[in-house]
Structure formats: C-alpha cells, structure tokens
Amino acid sequence: MKPAKRKRLEKAGWKVGSAKDFLGLTPEEAAFVELKLTLSASLKERRQQHGLSQSDLAKRLRSSQSRVAKMEASDPAVSLDLLVRALFAAGAKKKDIAKAIAKSESIAA
Amino acid sequence: MKPAKRKRLEKAGWKVGSAKDFLGLTPEEAAFVELKLTLSASLKERRQQHGLSQSDLAKRLRSSQSRVAKMEASDPAVSLDLLVRALFAAGAKKKDIAKAIAKSESIAA
DNA sequence: TGCCAGCATGTCACATCTGACATAGACTCG
DNA sequence: CGAGTCTATGTCAGATGTGACATGCTGGCA
Numbered sequence: 001m002k003p004a005k006r007k008r009l010e011k012a013g014w015k016v017g018s019a020k021d022f023l024g025l026t027p028e029e030a031a032f033v034e035l036k037l038t039l040s041a042s043l044k045e046r047r048q049q050h051g052l053s054q055s056d057l058a059k060r061l062r063s064s065q066s067r068v069a070k071m072e073a074s075d076p077a078v079s080l081d082l083l084v085r086a087l088f089a090a091g092a093k094k095k096d097i098a099k100a101i102a103k104s105e106s107i108a109a
Numbered sequence: 110m111k112p113a114k115r116k117r118l119e120k121a122g123w124k125v126g127s128a129k130d131f132l133g134l135t136p137e138e139a140a141f142v143e144l145k146l147t148l149s150a151s152l153k154e155r156r157q158q159h160g161l162s163q164s165d166l167a168k169r170l171r172s173s174q175s176r177v178a179k180m181e182a183s184d185p186a187v188s189l190d191l192l193v194r195a196l197f198a199a200g201a202k203k204k205d206i207a208k209a210i211a212k213s214e215s216i217a218a
Numbered sequence: 219t220g221c222c223a224g225c226a227t228g229t230c231a232c233a234t235c236t237g238a239c240a241t242a243g244a245c246t247c248g
Numbered sequence: 249c250g251a252g253t254c255t256a257t258g259t260c261a262g263a264t265g266t267g268a269c270a271t272g273c274t275g276g277c278a
Contacts, residue, residue, distance in 0.1 A: 088137035098211035
C-alpha cells in the first residue's frame with residue numbers, strides 16, 4: 001500500500017515548503033510530491049489572476065472553501081485528481097497544465 | 110459532490126473509446142476525462158516499450174496486476190493520482206508527462 | 219493437447235479522500 | 249469598535265479508491 005506509506009512520510013516530514021526533505025523518498029515519490037506542489041502553486045496563482053476568492057472557485061468546483069484552501073496549501077490529504085479538476089475549473093487548459101508541469105523541471109530531473 | 114456525478118456519468122456513458130460521448134459533460138469534465146485517457150494510453154505504451162508486463166509494473170508500484178489493467182483500460186475507478194504514480198514508476202519524468210498532456214491537445218482545446 | 223505467461227474483469231474489506239461545517243486570524247471599511 | 253470578506257485549520261460521516269484475490273480468455277510453445 002503505497003498511499004499509506006506516502007501519507008506517513010508526508011505527515012512526518014514536510015509542510016508546503018519546497019524540495020528540501022526529499023531525503024527518504026524514492027525518486028518517483030519525490031517527483032510526485034513535487035508535482036503536487038507545482039500544481040497547487042499554479043492553482044493559487046491562477047485563481048488570483050482571475051480575481052476569484054477561494055469560495056468562488058469552490059462553487060465552480062462544487063466543493064468548499066476549506067478544501068480549496070487545503071489544495072493551495074498542498075495538504076497531503078488532497079489528491080492530484082482534485083487539484084487538476086480545480087485547475088480546469090480555474091480556467092486552465094491542458095496546455096497550461098502541461099506547461100506548469102514542465103516548468104517545474106528545475107528541481108529534480 | 111462532483112466525483113459522484115462523474116462516476117454516474119462515466120458508468121452510464123463511456124467505455125475506453127475516445128471523445129465521442131462528451132455530450133453531457135461540461136468542458137472541464139471532458140478535459141479531465143480526456144486527460145485520463147491520454148495518460149493511460151501513454152502508460153501502456155511506455156510499459157510496453159520497456160518490455161514490462163503488467164505484473165512487473167504492479168510490483169514497482171506496489172500495486173497489483175489487476176489495478177494496472179484497470180489503469181490501462183481507463184477504468185473510471187482509477188484515479189489520476191494512481192495513473193501518474195504509475196507513469197513515474199514506469200520511468201517517466203515530469204517532462205514526459207507534460208509532453209503527453211500537451212500532445213493530446215488534438216481533441217478539445 | 220496441455221501448460222503457461224499475459225491481460226481483462228468482478229468482487230470485497232479496508233484505507234483514503236471529500237464536502238460540509240465550525241471556528242479563528244488577518245485585514246479593510248464604516 | 250463592529251461587521252464583512254478572505255483565508256487557514258480541524259473534524260467527521262459518508263463516498264470513493266485501493267490492493268488483493270479469484271477467474272476466465274487469449275496466444276505461444278513443447
């Protein structure tokens with residue numbers, strides 16, 4: 001059960017920060033976590049650019065403000081699924097997402 | 110509850126196919142479903158290129174053969190989360206994923 | 219023909235994620 | 249100050265995803 005392990009690692013170690021405590025993670029796990037960080041940052045930026053509040057976005061997503069806050073905080077208990085759906089709800093196109101992902105290439109190849 | 114709705118829609122309508130019954134979906138939903146289709150295709154391709162069986166990949170992922178089969182079949186009951194983790198496990202880098210996403214631009218902008 | 223690897227599909231108990239809600243802090247405006 | 253908006257954080261019941269297992273189908277090979 002990978003998710004369980006991930007959860008434990010995440011709980012133990014990190015908080016939004018960046019890529020500094022990737023020590024115990026396999027490269028794949030690191031890449032995955034990083035991906036989430038990237039997308040959540042992208043989401044926040046995008047939302048603000050559009051002048052939306054978390055509540056507004058939540059409405060579009062049919063979710064709630066607290067969940068949006070958690071997404072942007074890269075809370076480990078938020079899935080990539082939801083993150084991506086949120087991005088689409090915030091007006092992102094696939095191209096935008098691809099760009100965001102590629103952009104984050106800086107940290108780990 | 111968006112996932113619930115999605116599930117119903119998916120159960121009702123589609124089967125791996127492609128983008129032909131996106132009629133009742135909002136653009137965001139369509140984009141999301143499409144994204145999953147794209148990535149699952151990419152996963153299959155990638156796995157085969159590496160000469161791995163579904164069981165092999167499952168081992169790397171710490172998952173099971175049946176789940177891998179479901180991923181490749183774009184079973185609605187497979188999350189984007191798992192799909193992406195599988196891609197990483199299959200040796201994909203973020204850049205590869207970005208490329209795969211961008212590539213699928215063909216169907217819906 | 220039998221045997222085996224690879225893939226697909228269904229099911230289930232259990233882990234995880236989710237939306238909703240409550241609550242609190244920061245900030246602005248009157 | 250008090251009221252309003254925006255955001256962060258915690259909690260929980262219920263929805264959803266997960267790994268594992270069983271089982272069936274295919275094609276290859278001896």
